[in-house]
Amino acid sequence: MKYGLFFIFILFFTLPAKGDIPIHYVPTEDPGDPRLAYIIEILKLSLSKSLPNERIVFTPLPASISYARSIHELKKNVYPNYFSPGGVNVEQLGTDNLQAVDFPLDHGLLSYRICFVSPNASKKIEKVTSIEELRQFTIGQGTNWPDIPILTANGFKVIEVPVYTSLFKMVVSNRVDMVCRGVNELRREAIQFKHYGNLIYDESFVLIYTMPYKLYFNNLNAELVKKIELGLSIAKQDGSLEKLFMTHFSEDLIFAKLNQRKRFILKTGYEDSFSENYKQYLYDPFK
Template identity: 35%
Template sequence: MKGCCLRLLLLWCLVPACQAVTLFTYRPGETPQDVRTVYTTALLELALEKTRPQYGDFRLASAPAMNTARALAELKKGSHPNFMLKMSYNPELETAGMLRGKLDVDLDIIGYRACFTRTGLLPSLTQVQNLTQLKQFSHGQGSGWVDTQILEANGFNVVSVGQYESLFRMVATGRFDLFCRGINELEGEWRAHRQLPGLAVEPSLLLYYPLPRFFYANPRDADGLKRVEEGVRIALADGSLQRLWLSHYGPSVTFAKPAQRRLFRLTNPMLPPGLLPAEQPRFDPILGDFITPPPLPPTGRQ
């Protein structure tokens, strides 16, 4: 009887249920209304599924809700296992020794910005024809967001705010003039906050500055980041990432009507040359299509 039980146990351990399961942690939205992380979590799951044959099973767990400043602190401390934090390129993270994936997982779309404002300011904003005129208007941004440094480097007055939800209330009540968002975020945020008195989507302006978004990880999670990066490459090569991108971001890009706006190009002085690989795909919202270089080969395990 004991021998039979032992044989059954050995057979059970040959099936996937007995394989090690790797835990990955994702960052949830700051509030129930915050949908910014939905695509990122879905992309993380897609990348892990793509690499299941090579790396085995996985489990996704949510970190506590937190703002960007706290998320960065948790990343540096290594508080959560395989905490994959999607962030804009940040030289401070590089200096702190954090590891960064090589691919812009948002495909350049977050750098195209349309703005929330207050209804009373709409007539003045529709008259803006150049950057000098645009710089007369103040901006609100979140604490810890690199957008603050980018906008200030381009000559804008920026108010930094600790709580994401407060930004919508403050722009609607005139604490600052513009709260500019990636056009992939605009529709979801408008639906979540359009009940705020005085809040409006400015319909005529489009800002652009290069703002690649990468997965960052604590150095102890180098193997986890390597797996995620490999999965992203596979998903780009077979087109599943682009399909996921369109399902999450496409409606908001359409809602923003980027081709009907006046485009103002800004610089991002924090980006070093050669940061992105030559094969990096991107989405051009003016053309309304992906600009896709030759296919990305899988990196393979080393």
């Protein structure tokens, strides 16, 4: 019986035969990046529900690599149970050989954007009353970020930079007008990067655009994906998923004061594209 279970384990996960389940990921530029930390917490929670007797070992790749390369290696199944988060950007690079976990990694919070603004543009941006007026201002984005196609399709001028932390230096020095972040990101970044100088954030509007944000694995890891989805369902039912979400994001939601802001909504084409399972995990900050 022991050996039978062992071989079933190998069949399902194609993993080394030592009892541990390794999960590989690309490290971020900032080792303390809370976005990656939350993804790992989500995986730990879900797999603790669906595989309670297994030991999950999270292993970063030796070094950070470009997003395009990470997706290329994901398609080639270079590392066991290797994942990469993404959305529209993954679709543009191609999803062949890939399978996504049917779950919004951010619970939809990245669709609500609040912005750092340059000292030169801050007062003008406060007075904006329409999307047309907002298009006059440049937006800084990291290379291959998932919302770049959405912003450009809606007529915004996007300036891409390869190094994420450079964005905050650019907005402080008036090299871009806005750096818009998810409602779950700006508060911490305002503290983390305040040493760059006059890092101002706007409090007058929220830019809203629906977009997917999922966790992608290679198709060969389909059974692991199923276990993650099963664990997420269990965690939602027993309340542990909501508890984890509020632990990470309740302060961000209070800080953002979204109900006091003007709302500018962009069309993305993804509004009706999500499964019912995916939509049940989305959080509406206006309710």
